[in-house]
Amino acid sequence: MGFAQAKGDNKMKRNIETPKDKQNRHKAMEAVAMLDKIRHDFIQPPKNMDYFYDLYEKVYCKRESLHAKSVKVGTMCIQVPYEIIYALDAVPIRLCNGFYTDDEIGSDLAPSKACPLVKATVGQFSSNNFSDKPDFVISPTTCDQKSKSGAIIEDMGYLVYDMEFPRTKESEESREYWRRSVRKFTKELSKNLGKKLKKSKLKKTIQRIGYAQYLYHQLNDLRKEPNPPILGKDIFLVTNAFFFDKIDNWIEATQKLYEECKIRVKNEDKTHKNSPRIVYTGSPPIFPNLKIPLLIEQSDGIIVADETCSANRLFNDMVSIDEWFLYDMVDAVADRYLKGCTCPIFTKNNDRIRRVIDLVKEYKAEGVVYQAFAGCQVYEMEQRSVIEAMEKEGIPILYLESDYSPSHLGQLTTRIEAFIESLKNRRRRR
Amino acid sequence: MNKIREFINYGDLRKFRFWLQLFFFIIFIYGGYMAIDLGRNLPIFSCGYARETGGNCYFLGVQHQLARPWSRLFSYASIGVLTGFLTFLLWFVVFNKAWCGYACPLGTIQDWITSFRKFLKIPYSTYTRPQYQFLKKIKYVFLFIVIIFPLMLGLGLLDGEWRGAFCKMCPGRLITPLFVGDYSQWTLDFSTGTALFLTAFGMGFTVVFFVGSFIKKRFFCFFCPMSAMHYIFSDWALLRLKKDGDKCTKCGDCYNVCDMQIKDIADDVKSKNILRDDCIFCMKCVAACPEEDALHVDIFNIKVFTSTKGGFAKRMNINNKQETKK
Numbered sequence: 056m057g058f059a060q061a062k063g064d065n066k067m068k069r070n071i072e073t074p075k076d077k078q079n080r081h082k083a084m085e086a087v088a089m090l091d092k093i094r095h096d097f098i099q100p101p102k103n104m105d106y107f108y109d110l111y112e113k114v115y116c117k118r119e120s121l122h123a124k125s126v127k128v129g130t131m132c133i134q135v136p137y138e139i140i141y142a143l144d145a146v147p148i149r150l151c152n153g154f155y156t157d158d159e160i161g162s163d164l165a166p167s168k169a170c171p172l173v174k175a176t177v178g179q180f181s182s183n184n185f186s187d188k189p190d191f192v193i194s195p196t197t198c199d200q201k202s203k204s205g206a207i208i209e210d211m212g213y214l215v216y217d218m219e220f221p222r223t224k225e226s227e228e229s230r231e232y233w234r235r236s237v238r239k240f241t242k243e244l245s246k247n248l249g250k251k252l253k254k255s256k257l258k259k260t261i262q263r264i265g266y267a268q269y270l271y272h273q274l275n276d277l278r279k280e281p282n283p284p285i286l287g288k289d290i291f292l293v294t295n296a297f298f299f300d301k302i303d304n305w306i307e308a309t310q311k312l313y314e315e316c317k318i319r320v321k322n323e324d325k326t327h328k329n330s331p332r333i334v335y336t337g338s339p340p341i342f343p344n345l346k347i348p349l350l351i352e353q354s355d356g357i358i359v360a361d362e363t364c365s366a367n368r369l370f371n372d373m374v375s376i377d378e379w380f381l382y383d384m385v386d387a388v389a390d391r392y393l394k395g396c397t398c399p400i401f402t403k404n405n406d407r408i409r410r411v412i413d414l415v416k417e418y419k420a421e422g423v424v425y426q427a428f429a430g431c432q433v434y435e436m437e438q439r440s441v442i443e444a445m446e447k448e449g450i451p452i453l454y455l456e457s458d459y460s461p462s463h464l465g466q467l468t469t470r471i472e473a474f475i476e477s478l479k480n481r482r483r484r485r
Numbered sequence: 486m487n488k489i490r491e492f493i494n495y496g497d498l499r500k501f502r503f504w505l506q507l508f509f510f511i512i513f514i515y516g517g518y519m520a521i522d523l524g525r526n527l528p529i530f531s532c533g534y535a536r537e538t539g540g541n542c543y544f545l546g547v548q549h550q551l552a553r554p555w556s557r558l559f560s561y562a563s564i565g566v567l568t569g570f571l572t573f574l575l576w577f578v579v580f581n582k583a584w585c586g587y588a589c590p591l592g593t594i595q596d597w598i599t600s601f602r603k604f605l606k607i608p609y610s611t612y613t614r615p616q617y618q619f620l621k622k623i624k625y626v627f628l629f630i631v632i633i634f635p636l637m638l639g640l641g642l643l644d645g646e647w648r649g650a651f652c653k654m655c656p657g658r659l660i661t662p663l664f665v666g667d668y669s670q671w672t673l674d675f676s677t678g679t680a681l682f683l684t685a686f687g688m689g690f691t692v693v694f695f696v697g698s699f700i701k702k703r704f705f706c707f708f709c710p711m712s713a714m715h716y717i718f719s720d721w722a723l724l725r726l727k728k729d730g731d732k733c734t735k736c737g738d739c740y741n742v743c744d745m746q747i748k749d750i751a752d753d754v755k756s757k758n759i760l761r762d763d764c765i766f767c768m769k770c771v772a773a774c775p776e777e778d779a780l781h782v783d784i785f786n787i788k789v790f791t792s793t794k795g796g797f798a799k800r801m802n803i804n805n806k807q808e809t810k811k
Contacts, residue, residue: 225752227614230737265803272794310805372736375773375801382608387741394751395736406735409754413731 075184079118081156086115089343093288096353100289103315106308107292110300111342118186121301122146126248129189131176131205132197133364134220134392138264138374139241139385141302142257143250148189149298151365152176153341155459164207165200170430171459172341173200180208187299189213191247193240195220198400198433216243223402224393237389257384261374267297267306271370274313277320278359279418284319285312287335287358288348294366295342330357331478334414336407336441337426337455338434339365344459347426350468356475360418362411364398371395399433407437408444415450422451422478424471429458451478493789495796498772502587506596509588512539514664526572529589530655530711534670535662542657543573544631544711548649551635558639574718581722582715582760585706586767591657595698595705602699610700611746620707621763627651627710646679653683656691656705702744706765716762725783726766730754732779739770739780750780772800 072080094100094108113119126145128135133149140147152158152175161178179185194205195218202217209215219236221229245252271294277284293312297305333356340348340363348358361367372395374387397407411423423445427434438454445452453474457467512521513531516539523540525533533541550566551558558566577584585592602609612620631651637643652658659670673688674680697704706712733754740751745763750770753759759780760766774780774792781791798804 227748231613262801262803265798265801266805269794269798269803306805372734373738373775373797373801373803375738375742375775375797377742377769377773378603378609380603380606380608387738390737390741394740395734409731410734416731 075182078156078160078182078184082154083116083118085154085156085343086111089345089349090116092349092353093292093345097286097288101285101312101315101319103308103312104285104289104292106304106311107289107296110296111292114186114299115343120186121299122148122187127187127189127191128244129192131192131194132201133369133398134195134197134396135193135218136237136240136388136392138257138260138388139237139244139252141260141264142252143245143248144256145190145244145248146301148187150176150179150189150192151298151339151341152179153344153459154179155344155461157182158459165204168430170200170338170428170432171344172338172428172431173204174430175459177204177207180211180213183211191216191244193218193244197398198431200430200432216240221393222400224396225403230390230393233393234386234389237392238385241385252381252385254379254381254384257381258376258379261376261384261388263302263306265373267302267309268370268373270306270309270313274309274316275360275367277313277316280320281419282320282323283332283357283359284316286352287333287361288345288352290358290361291340291345291348291366292342294369297369298341298365330355331422331475331482332357332359332418332420333475334359334411334418334420334423335361335426336363336411336423338428338431339363340426341365346461346464347424347455347457347467347471350464350471351424351475354468354472354475356422356424356471356478359420360414362397362407362414368397399437404437404440408441411441412444412448412450415448420450421482422453422474424474425452425454427454427456429456451481494791494793495799497800498768499800502767505587506593510590510593513588513590514538514661516540524572526569526576527584528573528577528711528715529584530591530657530661530709531589532652532655532657532661534652534658535665536667537665538661542711543569544655545649545652547573548631548635548651551632552638552648554641555636555639558636574721577715577718578722579724580766581719581724581726582712582764582766583724583768585709585712585715585765589711590661592703592706592765594660595703598695598698599702607700609702612701614748617746623708624710624713624762627654627708628713630654631710631714644679646677646683650683651710653680654686654690656687656694659687659691660694703765706745707763712765713762716760719760720758723784724766725758726760726764726768726771727757727781727783728753728759729779729781730756732776734776736775738773738775742769742773744769773797 090108090111128140128145128147129150130147131150137147151172154175157175157178158171160182161174164177164181165174192208192213192215194215196202197220205215205217218240221232223229241252293309333351335348335358351358372391374391376384376387397410425441427438442452442454455467457463515537517537521539525541525546526543527540528543530542531538531540533545546569550569634643634647634650638647662670674684694705735751737751740748743750745765747761747763749761750759768782768790771780771782771790771792775794775797777793778791781788
């Protein structure tokens with residue numbers, strides 16, 4: 056087109072690509088490459104996955120805005136209560152980022168050995184390039200890198216609210232501390248938005264998000280079948296979409312997907328009946344960095360369950376309320392984000408090990424793949440204890456370190472293929 | 486069978502409990518009018534000072550029985566004491582601590598006071614951990630008064646004014662007769678210093694009972710010697726509160742709804758038997774648990790009521806009907 060124009064005007068006019076355009080082009084290329092693989096490299100994904108494929112294309116390739124009219128609250132970690140943001144008529148957008156393009160930009164601002172997720176998030180902020188730009192940023196003080204990156208982002212001129220989060224979860228003191236932190240956050244946010252938190256509204260959102268969680272649990276239950284109707288790479292897309300999608304649309308699409316999967320189970324639709332069943336744990340795969348889940352499933356493994364903050368942990372624990380008043384609802388919501396959380400930032404983390412073992416048993420998995428982002432200290436440090444616990448239980452486990460760069464694919468593929476092959480051998484020997 | 490199971494597990498525990506509590510309240514407070522008499526060895530605070538009870542608290546009887554002189558206490562004359570105790574145990578063993586959560590009139594009154602507070606939209610308060618750890622011991626002091634004081638009386642170490650000491654201190658003696666229009670217990674006994682102390686304590690405790698249970702759920706049960714007594718024998722009970730720690734995510738939902746602030750219910754993933762001394766067996770924790778079979782109530786190792794995702798969703802009124810308009 057540029058060429059035709061130049062001919063018509065009879066002078067040379069070149070469109071010079073701005074850094075922003077370049078960034079968008081690169082990101083779209085990353086997104087489209089991943090989407091294409093997820094979409095076309097496997098036989099028969101559920102038809103209702105199309106909603107999610109299209110959604111990612113819209114948001115990440117065409118850069119369409121989903122929440123143009125709403126106030127957007129950016130969240131830097133899973134611990135920011137969705138219920139409260141929705142109840143204040145704002146939209147939460149999780150800013151944990153999976154783009155290598157942004158990771159590279161962020162590398163100039165954060166230490167080179169920092170976690171790629173944090174770098175990518177910082178990178179996106181520094182380029183100030185959002186399809187849905189957050190009006191506020193909430194940064195819970197979870198891991199060191201996230202806590203510090205909140206300050207870096209604030210220096211760039213964003214409105215950042217540091218939400219204090221305890222690093223132990225057993226004690227009553229930390230529970231009370233976190234409850235206070237959530238109450239304070241609620242007050243501050245409601246002041247900033249100029250909205251009062253209403254009892255009926257919070258009740259409705261708790262039930263609404265509860266329903267989203269319930270749907271996810273039901274969908275997950277189907278993955279316990281000997282012939283799971285949906286693959287892990289698709290589930291990661293579904294859960295990832297909860298980061299930014301309109302909640303009502305998400306619920307509707309997931310409901311349809313669940314109905315379809317139910318039928319698929321009944322009809323014994325062939326997917327991967329003989330593939331080794333894998334539980335995925337560790338650093339969160341966030342679109343488009345779904346390469347490890349994808350590699351597992353391309354190597355004929357099948358992810359039947361996961362323990363990550365971009366999927367399972369996002370939906371796992373539901374809120375229960377004794378007295379439907381603000382005082383009880385806000386506190387109960389706070390509990391949800393602390394007590395059941397299996398994030399490795401906590402001092403002790405037997406809960407995470409217990410969860411992984413329970414998932415292996417419940418979902419009849421044969422092996423565990425543990426990914427840690429190079430630079431994610433807490434996952435790296437917890438690796439040894441998890442491997443020991445798995446060995447004790449006789450569960451094969453593969454530990455991988457990876458980042459967002461596309462360069463180690465060969466090595467990773469070999470290791471994953473070998474692991475899955477060994478699982479198959481193990482099965483034969485039994 | 487599956488349908489019945491689903492009906493129970495998906496049931497509305499709140500309603501079930503409300504009606505059952507009302508039923509037992511009528512039986513125990515007004516049972517006399519209907520010629521119901523379940524004896525004098527019940528493991529609940531159905532006070533014998535009230536005229537029309539359908540059965541009496543065991544503590545009234547046992548304090549008098551144990552107060553006899555020791556020569557008589559350890560003779561064949563005390564077979565009655567033993568049978569009394571066995572009847573108490575038989576009653577208890579059937580329902581375990583569910584007597585507290587479902588049948589005890591004093592417990593029910595506290596729940597009604599809680600409902601009244603909820604109606605006024607006033608938040609409840611809770612104890613901090615150190616307060617809790619300290620206060621929960623008090624019930625054993627009361628149990629000591631119930632069991633050991635009468636024995637000391639029998640030995641002659643205490644004088645007769647200490648007869649039935651706990652009853653004089655117990656808010657149940659003042660409160661339950663009110664429901665049949667009897668205010669006669671609301672008096673101070675000025676005859677001796679001890680009697681004055683005991684009755685004044687009782688009256689003070691009753692006032693504290695009303696104020697306390699207004700701001701704190703099941704306030705009195707922390708201090709209840711019957712609860713302590715139950716716990717001693719709870720290992721023999723048929724009805725059991727059990728936990729499958731592997732399925733627990735420690736989300737704390739059960740702990741959050743627990744009237745008695747029992748932290749173990751959420752954090753202890755090793756014990757199978759999760760009943761604790763403070764527990765009133767109200768089963769709210771089971772109803773609030775979102776994990777399949779993580780908490781359950783058993784009789785002879787058969788699950789009669791168990792936590793389910795579906796039941797949780799139903800009780801929390803989670804469904805797709807209400808659209809939040811955006």
